[in-house]
Amino acid sequence: MIKQRLDTVIVNGRIVTGDGVTEIETGNILIDGQAIVDVIAGVIDPPTDVQVIDAAGCTILPGIINGHAHGCTVGPTMPSGSRPFAPSDIEYHLNRHLLSGTTTLLNVCGLALMDEIATTPNDHPLEVAVSTAHTPANLAAARAIDGAGLGGRHHKMTIEAMIKAGAKALGEAGGGQTLGGGAQDYRFIPDAIHKATAVRIHPNLARALKEAVVGRRLDHPVADLKAVDHLLHGSMLRSVIDAPALADLVRATVMPPVSLSLQGLAEIAEASSRFGLPAIFHTATPTADTLMRLAVTHPTARMIAAHSNHPSFEPEECVSLARALRSSGVTIDVSTLDCISTRWRNQPTNLDCLVSEGLVDTLSTDFAGGDWDSILDSLNRMVRLGQSNLARAVALAAGNVANALPELASDRGLIAPGRLADIAIVEGHNLSRVRHVIKKGRVVVRNGAICGRNERRQQRRSI
Secondary structure, rough: OOOOOOOOOEEEEEEOOOOOOOEEEEEEEEOOOOOOEEEEEOOOOOOOOEEEEEEEEEEEEEHHHHHOOOOOOOOOOOOOEOOOOOOOHHHHHHHHHOOEEEEEEEEEEOOOOOEOOOOOOOOOEEEEEEOOOOOHHHHHHHHHHHHOOOOOOOHHOOHHHHHHHHHEEEEEEOOOOOOOHHHHHHHHHHHHEEEEEEEEOHHHHHHHHHHHOOOOOOOOOOOHHHHHHHHHHHHHHHHHOOOOHHHEEEEEEOOOHHHHHHHHHHHHHHHHHHHOOOEEEEOOOOOHHHHHHHHHHHOEEEEEEEEOOOOOOOHHHHHHHHHHHHHHHOOOEEOOOOOOOOOOOOHHHHHHHHHOOOOEEEEEOOOHHOOOOOOHHHHHHHHHOOOOHHHHHOOOOOHHHHHHHHHOOOOOOOOOOOOOEEEEEEOOOOEEEEEEEOOOEEEEEEEEOOOHHHHHHHOOOOO
16 A cells, blocks of 8 residues: 555556666556655556556656757857747747657757746746857857857856856857858858858758868868869759859858867867866767867866767768767767658668667757757667667666766656656657656646646646
8 A cells, every 4th residue: 555645646657767777567656746756566556635647558758858959048049159049939849849758958059048048938847958168269169150149148158157057068069050060051051052142952952062162071171163063053053153153152151160169179178177067069070080089188078979970970980980989988979860750851870870889878859950850759760670679768868868967867867766757658659659748746748738837736636
């Protein structure tokens, strides 16, 4: 008989605890206030005076912890310090994350301030924290590519002050805007070409042009004009600009912030060694050599190699780099990007290779121009394809993230007594379909819909 005081009992579900090992075929979770007080295997008779959630036929997971995302603050966006997203776009992304089982999220644009965390509208239940990349080179790199979202407070801010105010991590050091990555493909290069020619090109053409002009590692001093001309004549640009002019335009768009951004990586590594905080690094072909060097020269830095499945890598390159970085103590993160179900610009090849080789420590979404696929979608795919068993897959987005980012999530990420009652209840045959979400002991998503503020306050009825 259950005798302790309880608020909520979840019964009859398959429980995956998030530690990478433990699954309970039929189990029950007892919640008092914001905390899990017990996990009981088997079938129980729940108390009659508490909220009972029947999870029969469902799988119960820790609330997903997304350690690398963008678009969830009202401050400057991305390492480029671009203008904030519209409030409606922020709300949309907050809702998408919550409805896909995410209960804790680290926004790693790096230049937003603590009072710019987006917890509204409607007192949104998704818990958002921010990182800091407020170093001289990172701020200068942002100004070199954009910086339109930066005000006086951002320019004057320091990492020390952000840490004191509650920033949970350092970074993102570098970014797709400042180091020739995906944001150049979907935003900066297309925008520059449109401004010059009135023609809007697809991101994949922008990527191909970028690689023809500056190379995958941004190290080509001279453009491959033959390749540029070939791409030009296969597009609507052929009648409005020639290959040399187009190459000059691409180079002028991509290269100005690069050296500053690479310097910013070193500043973040130094800060991680000094302050002991985890540091998130843009991982792509232009940063690979720098990251390997920093892993050696800053052995006490807590380095996280973000989106190690970056599309700039060939599959064998991302595997080789991940293996080398991990051997130096670096945490290997992969991101869903848009490569799971959307596949607008990216494919899952690199992610598959890293998972199959057992080289993934944590899983995040990143942003992918707003086309990011959910973490649960990726976990479902891993399990269905036999790339990972269920317990190991779930840990990539739960217990492993809590271990890598304890400043963010040391009290969550596991279904265990004493842990925060952040829980996602998903369909048994499809992990990506979320039924209910519990945040700090309260139901915030019920039957696939976000609960209203008043409804979240009234948690004394069965569902």
